[in-house]
Amino acid sequence: MSVYSYFPGCSLKSGATEYDRSFRLVADCFGIGLDELEDWNCCGASPAPHHWGGDLGILLPARNLHIAGASHDGIVAPCAGCFNRLKYAQHELSRNDDLRRRTGQALGQPVHYQTDVLNLVQLLNREIDPEDLARRARGRLSGMTLGTYYGCVLVRPPQIVRYDDPANPVKMEPLLKAAGATIPYFPFKTECCGSYMGLARKEIVLRASRRIIEVALECGVDALVTVCPLCYQNLDLRQRQINDVYGTDYHLPVLYLTQALGLALGFSPEELGIEAHAVNRPPSAL
Amino acid sequence: MIGFFICQCGTNISATVDTGKVAAAAAAMRGVAVAESIQYTCSDPGQATIAEAIRGKRLDRVVIAACSPRMHEATFRRALERAGLNPFMLEMVNIREQCSWIHSDASEATRKATDLARKAVARVRHHTPLLARKTAAVRRALVIGGGIAGIQAALDIAAAGIPVTMVERSPSIGGNMARLDKTFPTLDCSSCILAPLMVEVKQHENIELLVNSEVDDVHGYAGNFEVDIRRKSTCVDEEKCTGCMICQDKCPARAPDDFNAGLGSSKAISIAFPQAVPLIASLRKEHCRRFNGNKCRLCQKLCPAGAIDYGQEEAVLRRSFGAIVAATGYDHYDWKASYPTYGMGMYPDVVTSLQYERLLSASGPTGGRIRRPSDGAEPRQVVFVSCVGSRDESVGRPQCCSVGCMYTAKQAVLTREHIPDSQAYVFYMDMRAGGKDYEEFARRAQTRYGTLFIRGRVGKIFPRRGKLVVMGTDTLAGDQVEIEADLVVLATGLDASAGAGELARKLNIACDRNGFMTEEHPKLRPVEAASAGVFLAGACQGPKDIPATVAHAGAAAAKVIGMLARGELEASPMVAAVTESRCAGCFKCRGVCPFGAVEKARLPDGRPVARVIGSVCRGCGICNVACPPGAISLNGFTDKELIAEIVEVLKPDVGYRTLDFG
Amino acid sequence: MIRFPESMSAGAALLAEIERRSGQQVSACYQCGRCTSTCVAAFAFDYPPHTLMRLLQVGMVREVLASRAAQLCLDCMTCSTRCPMEIDVAGVIETAKLVADEAGLKDTERDLRLLRRAFLSNVRRHGRLHEASLLIWFNFRTHNFMNDIKLVPLVLRKKNFHIFPPRIKNRRQMLRIFQEINRGGKG
């Protein structure tokens, strides 16, 4: 059995607890061991790299990389943002001697940063055989049309995250297809949802997220699937705000990938935390 | 016996160089029989002086110290020839451009002139008579590719009385131009001006037309190419088929319509398009039922001419040619994989410019009515997107397609002409309208036809309620733009035609980084390829519009005619030659020669040696340096000659500081 | 009015700094506007992304540093992945933002700067982020008390939701990281 260091990040411990829960359930099903990283800290998210010369955006995730060490088969960060920060830090540390020295100084010992960093899709692609998944899927997703929404930071910048085609990522598709869903071509799978502007510049988020929902519905999807808590927050939690501002009447469920797979594996919406979503009216086929 | 003549060039030389002193020094050099100073050597009296000396003193070598050899070497060679001497027994000393004109100190200039004279005298001793060799050239030209370029070249060459074989790989000639509707900037109908030329090719007594054929292999060299031409099996006897199209009408098997750029569909046996030349059917086995395990033999049963022969086999013809013209044109860039933001081909109403030409064309799948592929509706809002797959480093294509701006303007105009209440929008970055009357045409598109030009690139295209939303920027207005379009036309870039690289290798010529065949000099030899006897015509050399293609093809034809008119080729004798006894057969020379001028030969005892093809060698001498045993050497620039120059010009003299090796 | 060559020389040093730190060549931009075309935030910018690039080219670097756009850019990198010249536009804007901070240009988009600072001091203190306390703090600072309050019950529905900020154990190390950053310069 493979065992991974599990870096949940702040979101999965607060606003996205259902992501954490559904991930553990799915991981359990396939015998993927998750060992939560001891005393992890916030990766710095969006603000850190924008401040203090930008280096904070490297030192914060570096501490997590360091703690993960080489003990497991890699470190998995389900939050797309955390994943991006970890990859970014790894990239910078590997090419900047001075930064590495300073990080070591702050940590009190030479930094260990070479751990394999995986995002959630990568991990599931690696550990789950689609045929096995198809056998176990109890048909809860079949007949459902899902839009895969990757967002920005999971695939960008491509030379650093080195994961999937940045313009047309497709790595979630085999899993969802094996789970029985139909995946149409969704042209907005990498358009930005407005990121962290929700608090301070809400209009940006609402405009961007509205577009995504609009196009998703145009493509005939029953739900969107994401792996990013921020995307989830903008698309689901703020969907009512979108309706208020734009006079629309959207009720498009937004699921974490692990929730969608969990449904296929036979877990109930309650177990997976779907009922706690803002748009919790289950898609028709549920 | 060496004659030494130094020129005063009036005072051009004599003002700085003491020509008398140099002549006196030369007179004392070994082998020099005469040494004279002449006022104007290149003048008639000057040349007469030399001729007299050659005859009177029985000179066999001549050194002339005067202006640059680039100025008068040819003049003096002719003078030697007239005096009965081999013209290559001449050596010139440049004491004007490289001495008198650049120095002011007379004694220093004179000493330098003397040094140079010594070096020339030493060098000329090693000269051997060289003969400009003549080789017979086959009076037949091969034209590869039957687009407008190949057609123009073939007709021009044939008009000069030189037979031509045209090899076209598709079932009809005509190339891309045959698929265009009207042409900028005059809007004349493409097939109306092209079709007569196609027919002329077919009917010309000097032209042999081989369609469904490709060049398999090329051997030989300028004047004497041996070419294998593979004729594909089409299951139709060309001699018998009358083009009645009965087979096409009745064939039950659908096949993609290549001519219509994938719009509509065709049959497994078909005639490419109604104006095809030759007008014969071809069967595509990959789509035919009979060849896919079914029983159908309908075409054979129905063909009134008995032209169908399912057992027809591929054939390879061998022909000899004196010269080859490559006219393989271009292919349309396949944009789908590189532009996911434009839908990767998922939206039927995002079409390419070529597909749009077919939608505009009266002979196209919609009979010349503009219809959206998705639902057959007539579009009102048509958005054109320029530079797709061009000027885009992110997809590895920095080059400009050079025709996109103009054909897009044309298509916008034609859109309004077809649908008066339509609106055309053109996203462009720069309007490249450099030809004669092009700018005026583009302006008319804007003023008279109401095309809205928007300066900016398109970022995304996606569907909404049966329409396509085009997101772009108007950089002049400084804002984002969104247009709901009924139809989007992508001005896709031009690629070298598929297989151009492979053909270039067979022809031993180069391709540039974009895959187009490389001319020898971008300005002064635009139709010559780097291999002697191979010429380029049209878009195979780089994207071109029709006027430029035709001009280019005509120039290529003129070169072929010039080369083959006399029936023999005269090769400069300043080429490489192999001393076979020394050659080790390592073929390093062959590896470095940029022109493929070295071939492998065998001595009677079976030993492999290198042999230089005189008519191909261009005399660069690169091989000379590469040869380990010194077996190959460049006539006129042999090691002996160069070493003699070095040794002599550095002969120690008073006042020279020499390097102390130690 | 842009006065050449004064404007170029006035901006030269700052531009060089931005190019060096971002590793991008601003002069490669040919103003196609593709970056702007799909930027989700551009409508809220004072200058659209391609204009930011142009301003840099002509030496008007201060305008870029003081722009709202530099603050509002989400660093979503959409522009960078779509630029035909393969310029990391987001990286250039990002760098401009950092240089603006260092140059003490703090007048634009104060809320946003506050929020980012608040986020980080939250992290500095606890090692982890606590979304609810950040929201409340931000609303107090901006006197917009009802901002997103309706979302709170939605979040509270979730199981295991922490009311109180979680904390990491090794907070000393956390402080050292922030100290190191401050020592590294510009803070």
Place this chain on the structure above:
Amino acid sequence: MTEPTTRIIGFLCNWCSYAGADMAGMSRMRQPAGVRIIRVPCSGRVDPLLVLRAFQEGADGVLVSGCHPGDCHYGSGNYFARRRLELLKRMLPALGINPERFHYTRVSATEGARWAEVVSAITERVKNANDND
């Protein structure tokens, strides 16, 4: 004449550099008198052994000048020259020749002024080359 002439052998390709040197002459550009030009069809014809021979015979310096990249009359001759001569340059110290005495440059047919500059600059450098380094 107070100073002894510094003698430099210049191998110049016929199509570009030799024509460039002619151009300098046509423009009457004064140049140091120590350069002795040997015309070759292409810089690709310049055998490193010829360069060594020139040094052996007492040349103070050797200069090879060809076409700019992409301008070679024979397409790739200057590329071969560059490869061979770079190698030679690296071997010179082992042969006891100060590499400052050997130069490889590019001058086109119209760059008369550049040729004059090259000659002056290289004459200076050869003059100053200190073999005891």
